[in-house]
Amino acid sequence: MGKxxxxxxxxxxxxxxxxxxxxxxxxxxxxxRVYEETGLSPNDVDGVVSGTMPSMMEGVALTHFYFAxxxxxxxxxxxxxxxxxxxxxxxxxxxxxxxxxxxxDLVLAVGHxxxxxxxxxxxxxxxxxxxxxRYFIAGAPGVFSMQSQMWSVRYGLDEKKVRDAAAYIxxxxxxSAFDNPYAHVKIRVTAEDVKNARVITYPVRxxxxxxxxxxxxxxxxxxxxMVKKLGLKKVAWVKGLGYRGEEYFFxxxxxxxxxxxVQAAKQAYDxxxxxxxxxxxxxxxxxxxxxxxxxxxxxxFGFCGLGEAPDLVLQGTFGRKGELPCDPSGGxxxxxxxxxxxxxxxxxxxxxxxxxxxxxxxxxxxLAFSHAMGGVDQFNxxxxxxxxx
Amino acid sequence: MNKEFKTIKTEIRLxxxxxxxxxWTRFFEGMSNQIxxxxxxxxxxRVLVPARTFCPRCFIDTKxxxxxxxxxxLTAWSYVNYRYFGQPTTPPFIGALIRLDGxxxxxxxxxxxxxxxxxxxxxxxxxxxxxVEAVWANERKAxxxxxxxxxxxx
Numbered sequence: 001m002g003k004x005x006x007x008x009x010x011x012x013x014x015x016x017x018x019x020x021x022x023x024x025x026x027x028x029x030x031x032x033r034v035y036e037e038t039g040l041s042p043n044d045v046d047g048v049v050s051g052t053m054p055s056m057m058e059g060v061a062l063t064h065f066y067f068a069x070x071x072x073x074x075x076x077x078x079x080x081x082x083x084x085x086x087x088x089x090x091x092x093x094x095x096x097x098x099x100x101x102x103x104x105d106l107v108l109a110v111g112h113x114x115x116x117x118x119x120x121x122x123x124x125x126x127x128x129x130x131x132x133x134r135y136f137i138a139g140a141p142g143v144f145s146m147q148s149q150m151w152s153v154r155y156g157l158d159e160k161k162v163r164d165a166a167a168y169i170x171x172x173x174x175x176s177a178f179d180n181p182y183a184h185v186k187i188r189v190t191a192e193d194v195k196n197a198r199v200i201t202y203p204v205r206x207x208x209x210x211x212x213x214x215x216x217x218x219x220x221x222x223x224x225x226m227v228k229k230l231g232l233k234k235v236a237w238v239k240g241l242g243y244r245g246e247e248y249f250f251x252x253x254x255x256x257x258x259x260x261x262v263q264a265a266k267q268a269y270d271x272x273x274x275x276x277x278x279x280x281x282x283x284x285x286x287x288x289x290x291x292x293x294x295x296x297x298x299x300x301f302g303f304c305g306l307g308e309a310p311d312l313v314l315q316g317t318f319g320r321k322g323e324l325p326c327d328p329s330g331g332x333x334x335x336x337x338x339x340x341x342x343x344x345x346x347x348x349x350x351x352x353x354x355x356x357x358x359x360x361x362x363x364x365x366x367l368a369f370s371h372a373m374g375g376v377d378q379f380n381x382x383x384x385x386x387x388x389x
Numbered sequence: 390m391n392k393e394f395k396t397i398k399t400e401i402r403l404x405x406x407x408x409x410x411x412x413w414t415r416f417f418e419g420m421s422n423q424i425x426x427x428x429x430x431x432x433x434x435r436v437l438v439p440a441r442t443f444c445p446r447c448f449i450d451t452k453x454x455x456x457x458x459x460x461x462x463l464t465a466w467s468y469v470n471y472r473y474f475g476q477p478t479t480p481p482f483i484g485a486l487i488r489l490d491g492x493x494x495x496x497x498x499x500x501x502x503x504x505x506x507x508x509x510x511x512x513x514x515x516x517x518x519x520x521v522e523a524v525w526a527n528e529r530k531a532x533x534x535x536x537x538x539x540x541x542x543x
Contacts, residue, residue, distance in 0.1 A: 020394055059401050121473035131407070131417075132439060132533050135477050136484040136497045138469040146486060150465035153517040199508055202468040247445045251464075251486050251495030252437075 001271075002100030004224040006235040007350040007385060009038035015184040015215030015335045017116045023058060027112045028070040030216035030340075034108070038220055042072030045220070046104035049079040049094045051087040051111050052339035056123045058114050071110050071218075084127060085140075085287065085374025087111060088217070088342020089243075089381035092370075095221040096238055096383070105226040111343035112216035115336070120212050128376055133250060138201065140289065141209060143376050145201040147255040148292035152203075154256040155307030163203065165310035166291035167194040170207050170333065172319055173288070177330030179359035184213040184335040194291075203292060210289040215337030217344045224389070236350035236385040239367065240274070242267025243381040250376050260380040261300035261373065268369075268382040269302075277302045277369070278317075278324050281384075283352045283362040284369040285345040288331045297371070298326070301382075320362070328352075328360040342372025346383050353387040412442040415454075417531040425523070425536075427492055429453040435493035459523040460542065461489035466500060466515055468508055481505045487521055487539055498523075501538030514541060 011033030018026055035041055048064075048071050055061040064073070064080040079098075083090040088111040095109040121139030128134045137143055152162045171191055177183035189207055197205035227235055244260035244267070246253045253259065265277070274280050284303070288294035295309035303324055304312050312318065318326040327333070329348045332341050349368035351357040357365075366387045373380045409417065412428070416439050419426040427438035428451035435444065438457050443450050464486040472480055483505065486495035502524060503514055521539040529535040 019396065056401070059399060119474040121471070122475050125473070125476075129407075130477075131409070131413070133497055135533055136499060138467070138471075138476070138478070138480075138482075138484055139473060141471070142467050142469050142484050145467040146465045146484060149467065149517070150486070153465075199468065199470050201470065202508060202512070249445075249494065249497075251497050252445065255465075 003102055004389060005096050005099045005238045006222050006224070006227050007219055007238070007346070008222045008227065008230070008232055008235050009034050009220045010347040010351055011035070011037055011218040012182045012344065012347065013216045015182050015213045015337055018114070018214035019116070023060070023112070023114045023117070024067055024070040026114060026214060027067045027110060027216045030112070030218040031071055031108070031110060034218040034220055040106070040220065045076065045106045045108045047077040047079070047098060048073040048108045048110065049081055049091055049098070051081040051091045052113055053084060053087065054123055054126060056126050057118050057120065059118060063112070067110070067112070071108065083374055083379050083381070085338055086342055086372040086379040086381045087339045087374065088344060089346060089370065089372035089383055091343050092219065092346040092383050093241055093243060093381060095219070096241060099221055099223050105223040107221045108218060109221060109343060110216060110218045111340035113337035113339040114214040115212035115338065116214050133376065137250065137376060141201040141204055143250065144290045144293050145204045147258070147377055148290065148296060149203065151256040151296045152292070157307060157310060161310050161314070162292065163195060164191070165295060165313040166208055167191040168313055169291040169294055170194045173327055173330050173333045176320065176328050176360055177334035180329045181358065182335070183330045184215070185211050204290055208291040210332050210336035211334070213335050213337040215335065215340050217340040217347050219343055219347050219350070234354045234356070236353045236387070237389050238383060239386045240268035240270070240272030240384040241382060242271070245375070246378045248378070255377050256296070257306065258296065258300050258377070258380070260378065261297060264380040264382045265301040268384050272384045274384070278304065280367060281324055281369050282365040282367050283328060283349070284324060284326045285329065285331065285348045285371065286326050287342060287345055287372040288327055288333050289336055291333065294326070301369070301371070325362050328357070328362055342381065345370040345372055346385070349383070349385050353385055410442065412440055416440045420533070420535040421529040421531040423525050423529070425457040425459055425489070427455045427457040429455050436491060437494055438489060438492050438496050457492055458490035461487045461496070461521055463500070463515070463517055463519050463521055464488050464495045465517060468511055470508070481508070483511070483515065485539065498536060499538040500541070502540030
């Protein structure tokens with residue numbers, strides 16, 4: 001095991017449709033905020049890691065070059081990490097590896113996306129090759145709807161109950177977004193609104209799916225020595241992390257019990273010494289661009305048994321006042337600048353254990369789970385943070 | 390429309406010519422002759438379709454070519470009802486995972502052969518586990534769309 005690593009500060013942009021700023025200015029907004037939050041300056045950090053979705057999203061390749069000025073990374077080691085939707089958690093992992101190895105004491109991780117400038121689903125279909133899968137995959141909703149559909153049939157779940165549970169998730173997350181000053185979509189919706197919204201890719205309707213957002217997130221990671229040197233009391237210690245990928249072709253592996261999600265969580269739990277996640281975790285930020293898929297994740301992460309998620313959702317187990325609150329920030333469902341989104345999950349988890357989550361703070365949260373997924377159902381990454389070393 | 394800040398409209402167009410290599414050349418030649426080729430891994434005994442040069446799990450070359458049955462069972466499906474730039478298939482369409490008989494992975498393709506315009510009618514027809522069969526195009530171009538779609542078997 002490497003050296004201990006902590007998150008010491010978080011900066012987020014106001015996410016949304018941000019045609020008021022250029023992409024570099026948007027990135028700088030998050031970077032300025034994390035330096036303001038920590039009282040540090042660009043001179044203090046040993047290295048910078050940045051990441052996005054595929055560059056076709058905004059039509060500029062090699063964004064870590066484009067943002068060299070916005071991240072003040074000139075003269076420093078710089079890395080780019082890109083794992084599709086899971087980019088953000090991979091950024092957190094990269095910063096962790098860097099410091100844990102002893103090669104750095106302070107690393108700035110920046111995730112960013114400006115999705116409203118391009119065509120997000122057209123970009124996503126470029127992650128599959130043009131001779132086979134591209135004809136059928138139809139961007140993220142196509143794939144993840146198929147997965148959700150496979151899951152609900154696998155466990156013989158009642159279609160109406162699953163629909164009700166997904167609507168419940170949509171309503172509660174949209175409500176939570178009002179308590180998050182950085183969230184994008186802030187609308188009050190009812191279960192009836194969700195169930196009657198336009199079909200995007202059945203069973204996913206418009207209010208079951210995340211928006212296209214512009215946003216960036218910057219997080220500073222520090223070694224234990226640096227935490228002591230800076231005299232910091234409230235930090236988020238990295239307790240565990242895990243990542244798994246799967247084979248390339250969509251049809252090659254089972255997606256209903258999604259092994260990359262199961263194994264990524266298990267790796268993180270083993271490292272953190274967690275045996276009963278629902279009991280031991282205080283809050284979770286699950287990457288949830290689709291309401292139906294969120295339930296599948298609860299099961300893969302061991303928050304409940306296979307096929308049990310809809311019942312527990314409807315009982316409020318994963319609500320703000322439930323046994324394991326999930327996505328009190330409103331989650332990906334309400335804010336999705338993809339290259340930033342996974343890092344926002346980790347940042348939100350860190351804010352919870354540092355007791356800095358404001359109006360969506362889960363009282364007394366000490367151990368928080370964060371997650372992101374991506375690819376054509378290929379990638380899952382997890383990072384668990386805690387208030388205790 | 391008044392805008393507070395200016396924008397620039399831009400586009401990237403780049404030409405590509407992608408090599409199929411020996412395995413996928415043979416696979417698509419098979420499609421043009423209404424044959425679906427898979428490959429069998431001699432280590433894990435799985436039959437993979439489309440055909441592969443190597444088994445992604447065992448990481449050994451696959452040497453045995455298998456002519457795969459053109460009937461199978463529906464594993465999962467998704468009714469797609471939205472559009473994006475450059476979309477190669479016109480919505481509404483149904484993307485599907487199909488477990489072809491005698492194979493060990495799901496083949497991704499379309500479901501069709503019935504009216505897709507009304508989703509409520511579609512959901513009465515399409516059920517996981519139903520039997521489906523490939524419908525070939527009259528003119529074939531050694532291309533994945535040489536199969537027009539898989540149709541439900543009554």
